[in-house]
Amino acid sequence: MLRYFAYFVNRLVQMVPIALLIILANFFLLKLAPGDMADVMAGEMGAATPELMASLRQQFGADQPLPQQLLHYYEKLLSFDLGYSFRNGASVATLIAERLPATVLLAGSGLLLACLAGVGLGWLSANTRRAWLRHAISTFTTVGFATPLFWTGLMLIVLFSIHFRWLPTGGLEDIDAEYQGYARLADIARHMIMPVLSLAFFYLAIYTRITRNAIKEVQGMDHVRTARAKGLGELRISIVHVLRNALLPVVTVTGMQVGSILSGSVVVETVFAWPGLGRLAFDAVMQRDLNLLLGILFCSSLVVMIANIATDLAYARLDARIALK
Template sequence: MLRQLTYVCGRLIQIIPVALLIILANFFLLKLAPGDISEIMAGEMGAATPEFMAELRTQFGTDQSLLAQLLHYYQKLLSFDLGYSFRNGMEVTALIADRLPATAMLAGASLALAVLLGVGLGWLGANTRRAWLKNVVSVFTSIGFATPLFWVGLMLIVFFSIHLKWLPTGGVEDLDAEYQGFERLADIGKHMIMPVLSLTLFYVAIYARITRAAIKDVQKLDFVRTAKAKGIGKHRVSIIHVLRNALLPVVTVTGMQIGSILSGSVVVETVFAWPGMGRLAFDAVMQRDLNLLLGVLFCSSLVVMFANIMTDLVYARLDPRIELK
């Protein structure tokens, strides 16, 4: 426990310079994009005169040099201030805090379901002797891997919402109904079904393929043959000895997929009008809201870095040979 705590503290200290470099890279990359919020807002107001543009740039701070803007952003970040979203009229921290739970629910449920189904299908495909079942698993994973997320989402809406009228087309809950308690949880769960399925289908295919390949490799190792020679039951060998060691690459990929599942949620949240971080980032790009986009990218980067730390801890838990240093 002490070694794990020391390892986590060391990794958290390492996050600080990495986070500062990420902010630096994001800041200058976003500044390379043409246009800024002053030009967008002036154009929408129909008052793009030189005087009005200069006033807007002074208000938004874009009249300063890039170095001065960057140093000012770093200074505010020290007080945990991610800036102000002039487009939304709110603090960026408040906007992210309002949208983060929705994305956490969507990404967490999708990732957990994808791991469970993917590992189960991979184990089934590696251990079954029925050729038709192996073919079914292989075809399913190929289709899931090749199908675009937005197409899956649209087809789910057409089938379950338009034709069957079983599920709502979008949103996180029915605000007009004013549900409370268990009814509200049930309503949120009903709204989550299609977005979660859309994200899950793609990642199930990835985990199934990785698990199947890893199990096939582990089954050839000496300790598995030794366990079988000792008379240990087939299913016990398959679960305790083979699957546990085969989960190591799955854990690695899961840690890496945190970032991609957040980017994938941009598409799903847009299709289903899900009020999460992905939709917030998309709106920030379209509106040239630099402060908001920097805040979203910064928080997403922190999530990925913390996920990498958790991946290392789980890795060491599954394989005692791995030492945390």
């Protein structure tokens, strides 16, 4: 365990310059976008004098040269200050802390469901002798991958919320009901069903195909033939000797999909009015809230980098031949 901890700390130190470069790239890319918060507020007021615009930009710090703004932002980060959202009247750290659990719940559940279902379908497709079943799995997963996230979400709403009236159309929970304890957990679970299914359905095909191809490759290896020659049962060989080694590509894809699923959650959170970081980022873009958007992008980047470290640790755990350096 000590070498795992040392590797984790070493990778965290290596993340520091990468994080600084990410902040630099995000800052200048956002500054290239036309307009700022002062323009948005002036548009909402219908008109604004040059004096008012100058006053707003001075209040937001947008009147300073770009290098000075960037340096000021770095200085605040060193004191663990992500800035202040003038639009929402709260600190960026507070807004992110309020929305982060909902996004982690949605993205984590969607990724876990896609991974488990994809591995299961991939294993079934690789081991079944029924051609129609293989074709059915391939067709099902391909349709999921080819279907846009927003369309899947809208169709689920039309079917289960409007037509059958089984599930709520959106939100994290029914606030008016004031549920407590297990009743609240059950209410949140009902609200999660459609968003999680929408997110998982898109990534299901990736896991299914990677698992199937990996199993087919591992089935021809020497250790599998040796296990079969020893008289072990096919089910035990398939699960213990084949599936465990076939999980390495799945772990790789999972680490890579963290960033993708966070971006996909923006669409799902918008469709289902899910109060997460994706919805907050969308609102920040529309309002030109630079401080809030920079904070969300920075935190999302940290999550992706930590997920990559966790992927390397899982690799070393599954395959003893891989050395941590």
